[in-house]
Amino acid sequence: MKKLHLRKLTYGVLAVVAAICFFMGFKVPYTHYKAEQALPRNEQLPLFNPHRPAFTCEIEATKVPPIDAQADAWFREARALEDPDTWEEDRDYKKIVQLTRAAAERRHWKAMLNLASLYLEERDPPHGPDDAVALVEEAMRLGIPAAYDRMGTYYMEGIGVPAGASLAFAFWQKAAEMGSPQAMAYLGDKISATWDSPKDGFWANIPVATKMLGCALGQGYGPAASTLYYLQAWPRSPNGSRSGPRTAATKALALQTLQQGIRLGCANCARFLLVEFEQPDDLADMLVPHLDKARSERYRVLYDALHWNPDLRLPNLDKILPLPPAQLPQWNGDKKALIEAAKGVTLKRGQAEPGPAPQANGRAQVEAAYDLHPCDDTTAEGTAPCAGYWAPTAPGGSAQLRKHLATLPPGLYRPGEPFDSLYDPAVTGAAPIAGLVWRCFITVHRDHSAVAPVAVAGIAREILPAELGLSCAADMPCPATGVWQPWLPSGHPASAALNQPWRQAWMTAGQRFPIPWHGAEPPFDPIELTWHLMEAGKTSNGSQTA
Structure with missing residues (x-):
């Protein structure tokens, strides 16, 4: 997912504004006030509690809607066009926006958040901060944990909403509880201090910090390792104070965590190990088992690559740089070959392009690479709530009508497009069928x-x-x-x-x-x-x- 390079006023703002307007003689329509309060950005959330007694690890991937395969192909193509090796002025942002929007319209949640970032970067004028906030709110309505994390960032930075740290931390807390690994890693770092200092923005709650960071790392968020390893290497009491010396077991666990962080894209983890293997701060208490300049050289190559491209992942790291006592494999000094060998592998598939706008006589057409699979989204409204394939059902209709509707293939609709009027073939001259419920279908690879x-x-x-x-x-x-x-x-x-x-x-x-x-x-x-x-x-x- 495209990174928003920002880190993550009170709930009574609207009420205060309404009161001021009242005393000044201005009237604020109550319906407008209620509509503003109902917006996801104004959700009433508990204040951030850094001293919570426990934390339950939820998994973001189990909370999000299923991803449409064709939309995912567009999303991945858009991300590839933003390759860090391509100069920014040479990137085709018109196509990037087109592909990202096509995926977002099918409720690809990562594309929705990326499109919000493109709006903030002014890649699609006249869309700007207000549109970005609205798009994130749409993702929040779908229950996307990362959308709550993003809204926290908007509040911290004052992007499209009033700036306020209290609301920012409340949204990050909500995001972490829902399963966002980014929110877990951020809050876990904030509560991993050796003492409390709220005015400086850090606290000490080591058990919960460890749980949050571990949950984030387990989900594949590599940067969580840069804080988690420290808690593992230097045992701490719940209030943050040191609870004992480092042992061989704690060092080994911390090393494994750093290595896993590098696999998952943590540049700081690679930087720490390149220093530790070559010139550690304390030779008498090194985290690594011995000095090893050859290993340090390879970690430096990995650090440079991960620093340049934070989206890079190196799951097969042990192929080129296993931890001691394993011996280092041979290497001819080719930095690119070293990185390529550590990358994951995927199977080549043909590129997918956004198809033409759906036509009335071609709604049922599906690209040859995909099949359709029903999902849980339904609507009784007369228009499509999102782009995709929709098929009519009649839960309250006769068995004959339901049988007839089951023969109709799902049709492709644009967001907000009216559904086709349908007629009951058993009733001559009847009006269009009323009370239809439309069910959404997503594309899946035929070899899914x-x-x-x-x-x-x-x-x-x-x-x-x-x-x-x-x-x-x-x-x-x-x-x-x-x-x-x-x-x-x-x-x-x-x-x-x-x-x-x-x-x-x-x-x-x-x-x-x-x-x-x-x-x-x-x-x-x-x-x-x-x-x-x-x-x-x-x-x-x-x-x-x-």
């Missing part, structure tokens, strides 16, 4: 049950599909060296969170498969996983290892 993770172009390394045909249960030793993809069955609540290329692992034959959810309890039973060989093993210098 196949093990085929997807990513933005350039973030992962694309490979041609290979008939490797090798899979393994999670509780069995790895049968062959290579890049392995963990996978949950289609329809599993956590499949969207796990079936990602950045969950991959570089494995050597005979190793035990890891639990691909570092930092927190996974939202699945590991026995439900299967691992699939995506690419046969080669070292970073190209020699065969299996």
